[in-house]
Amino acid sequence: MNKVLLILLLISTQSVLTMHAADSVAVKSSPGPVLGGHLFQPLTGVPGPFIRTVSQVSVGGGTTLNLALPPIVIGDRFVIAPQGSLAIVSMVAAHEQKIKNWLSVYAAFKLVGRLGTNVTSLFYQGVNTATTFNLGWKVKVIETERFLGTLSLDLTNGNVAVIDVNQWVRGIIDSQAVISQNPLIQTKPALFTGLTARSAYAINETFGATAFIEAIYGEAIVRGxxxxxxxNAGFSLNSDLRLVTDVPLALTAGVVYRQTPSVEDSESSSSLVTGSLRFGYSGTQNFSFGLQFNGQYGDVGGEKQAFFIGGALDMRFYY
Amino acid sequence: MNKYYLLFLILVLGASFATAQVHLGVSGYAQKLSLNGDSPEDQIVVAELGYGAGLSLGYFILPEIQLTLGATYDVRNNQVSKILPITDSLVPIGNFRLTSYAVPVGVRIFGGSKTWYFSSGVTLRFHGNASVNAIDSDSSYSVSSAFVKVEGSLYLGFGYMFKIGNMRVVPELRYEQGLSNILNGEPLATLPPSPTLRSTGFSFRLFAEYAFGGGQ
Structure with a gap:
C-alpha cells in the first residue's frame, strides 16, 4: 500500500512541476473590454476587471450645492456666516500594461484641487490640493464566457497641501504673532494600500454589469x-444602444459607496454615496470616449444632504 | 519506510532541477532615491546619485516566472538645500549619505518572447551609517540615530534578458516606493509634528548571471 501511494505521489508531483500557467480560451481576444459579445464602457469610480493595455486621460470639475458651513465665531462674537460654493477640479492620467492574459500592471497620477468660489468660502475653506501616484497589479481569478473576476492590489502615495486661511488667522489671534508652528500652508504625505475584488457580467450583448468591493488601509489625510x-463598494449597469438603435451610444449608470477620505469631499464627516451617469461612444473597441456626470450625497455637519455635482470627460485608448 | 521517502525526495528534487533553472550572478546599479515627506523648515532634500552592488539569485518556478533574491551593499545620497525667502532659490548646505544592506525579493514575469520581463517585489534595507556633511564647514555629523534600522519598500520594474551562451546579461529599470517611515519618531524642532519620510525613486540595474544547466 505504501508503494502504491508513493507512485501516485510521484505521478501527481511530476504533473504539477510541468504545468504551465493556463490562459483562458473562453473569450476571444479583443483590444477593448468585451465580454460575452458586450462592449463594456468604463465608469470612473467603478474599477473594471479587464486585463488590457490601455491609456487613460480624464479631466473633471464640480461644485457644491449651496453648502451651509458653520458660522465663524470669535469669543462670543458672531463674525460671519459663510455661504457660497466650493469648486473642485481633478485630472487623472493613467496607463495599464497587460503582461500576460492573466496579469497586468497599472499606474495612475491624479491631481485634485479644491477652493472656495467667493471670498467667504475661500476664507473659511481655503485651498486644498492633493497629488497622488498609484501603482497596482491586477490578476485574473476566474473567467467564463459571460463572467470575469479579478483581484488587484495597489499602492497610493500622495501629498496633500492645505492652505487654511481661517485656521492661520485664528492661530495669529491666539498667539498674537506669526509663528512657525502655525504655518499658512500645511503639507501631509499619505500612503494607502488596497485590495480590490472586481467583476463583470455580460447579461447579453446589449446589457452588462460591473461591480467591485475594496478594502483600504491608509494614513489619515489630516496630520495627527x-x-x-x-x-468602498460600487456597482454599474451598462447598456450598448448601438445594437438596438444603430446609434453608437452607450449609457452607463453606477453607484459607489465610499469610506476612504478624500480632499474633494472632506466636508463630509463620514462615508458618502456617489451616483454617476455616463454617455459614451461605443462605435469602436479601440477607443472609449465619454462624458460622465456625478452627484454626491453625504453627511455634512451631521445632516444628510446632496452637496456636490460634477462632470468629467474621460478618454481611453486600448492597444 | 524511510528509504521510500528519501527516494521520493530525491526524485522530486531531481525533477525540479530538470524542469527549472537556477541563475547565480552579480548585480550593480545606480539609483536616485529621494526622501519624500516632511523636510526641515525652509529646507528641501533633493536626490543625488547613489549606487550599489552585490549578489543575485534567480530560480524559474515556471518557464515564464522567475523568483529572484539579492543581497547588495547600498549607498543613498541626497543634498539638503536651504530655500531662500522671496526668491525661493536653493542654496546647498549639506550632503546626506545613508549606507545599508539591501535584500530585494521578487519575481520576474516574462513576456511571450521570454526575453523582456516585468519585475516586482519588496526590498528590505538594513540601515547602517547615516551622516550629513556640512558644505560650509566641511565637517561631518552622524545622524544614524534619527533613522530606523529596517526599511521596507516595494519595487516595480521592467528589463530585458540577453543570452550569451550560458551567461545572462540583464539590464533593468526599476521604480521603488518606500512603505515605512524611515524617521525614528523622535520629535525634532525643525520638523512638523508626526514627521514622515519615505523613499521613492528610480534605479538602473545590470545583472550578470550564469544559468546553470543552460536553457532559459
Missing amino acids: GSAGVFF
Whole structure:
C-alpha cells in the first residue's frame, strides 16, 4: 500500500512541476473590454476587471450645492456666516500594461484641487490640493464566457497641501504673532494600500454589469490623525444602444459607496454615496470616449444632504 | 519506510532541477532615491546619485516566472538645500549619505518572447551609517540615530534578458516606493509634528548571471 501511494505521489508531483500557467480560451481576444459579445464602457469610480493595455486621460470639475458651513465665531462674537460654493477640479492620467492574459500592471497620477468660489468660502475653506501616484497589479481569478473576476492590489502615495486661511488667522489671534508652528500652508504625505475584488457580467450583448468591493488601509489625510481601514463598494449597469438603435451610444449608470477620505469631499464627516451617469461612444473597441456626470450625497455637519455635482470627460485608448 | 521517502525526495528534487533553472550572478546599479515627506523648515532634500552592488539569485518556478533574491551593499545620497525667502532659490548646505544592506525579493514575469520581463517585489534595507556633511564647514555629523534600522519598500520594474551562451546579461529599470517611515519618531524642532519620510525613486540595474544547466 505504501508503494502504491508513493507512485501516485510521484505521478501527481511530476504533473504539477510541468504545468504551465493556463490562459483562458473562453473569450476571444479583443483590444477593448468585451465580454460575452458586450462592449463594456468604463465608469470612473467603478474599477473594471479587464486585463488590457490601455491609456487613460480624464479631466473633471464640480461644485457644491449651496453648502451651509458653520458660522465663524470669535469669543462670543458672531463674525460671519459663510455661504457660497466650493469648486473642485481633478485630472487623472493613467496607463495599464497587460503582461500576460492573466496579469497586468497599472499606474495612475491624479491631481485634485479644491477652493472656495467667493471670498467667504475661500476664507473659511481655503485651498486644498492633493497629488497622488498609484501603482497596482491586477490578476485574473476566474473567467467564463459571460463572467470575469479579478483581484488587484495597489499602492497610493500622495501629498496633500492645505492652505487654511481661517485656521492661520485664528492661530495669529491666539498667539498674537506669526509663528512657525502655525504655518499658512500645511503639507501631509499619505500612503494607502488596497485590495480590490472586481467583476463583470455580460447579461447579453446589449446589457452588462460591473461591480467591485475594496478594502483600504491608509494614513489619515489630516496630520495627527490615526491610520485606519476603509471599505468602498460600487456597482454599474451598462447598456450598448448601438445594437438596438444603430446609434453608437452607450449609457452607463453606477453607484459607489465610499469610506476612504478624500480632499474633494472632506466636508463630509463620514462615508458618502456617489451616483454617476455616463454617455459614451461605443462605435469602436479601440477607443472609449465619454462624458460622465456625478452627484454626491453625504453627511455634512451631521445632516444628510446632496452637496456636490460634477462632470468629467474621460478618454481611453486600448492597444 | 524511510528509504521510500528519501527516494521520493530525491526524485522530486531531481525533477525540479530538470524542469527549472537556477541563475547565480552579480548585480550593480545606480539609483536616485529621494526622501519624500516632511523636510526641515525652509529646507528641501533633493536626490543625488547613489549606487550599489552585490549578489543575485534567480530560480524559474515556471518557464515564464522567475523568483529572484539579492543581497547588495547600498549607498543613498541626497543634498539638503536651504530655500531662500522671496526668491525661493536653493542654496546647498549639506550632503546626506545613508549606507545599508539591501535584500530585494521578487519575481520576474516574462513576456511571450521570454526575453523582456516585468519585475516586482519588496526590498528590505538594513540601515547602517547615516551622516550629513556640512558644505560650509566641511565637517561631518552622524545622524544614524534619527533613522530606523529596517526599511521596507516595494519595487516595480521592467528589463530585458540577453543570452550569451550560458551567461545572462540583464539590464533593468526599476521604480521603488518606500512603505515605512524611515524617521525614528523622535520629535525634532525643525520638523512638523508626526514627521514622515519615505523613499521613492528610480534605479538602473545590470545583472550578470550564469544559468546553470543552460536553457532559459
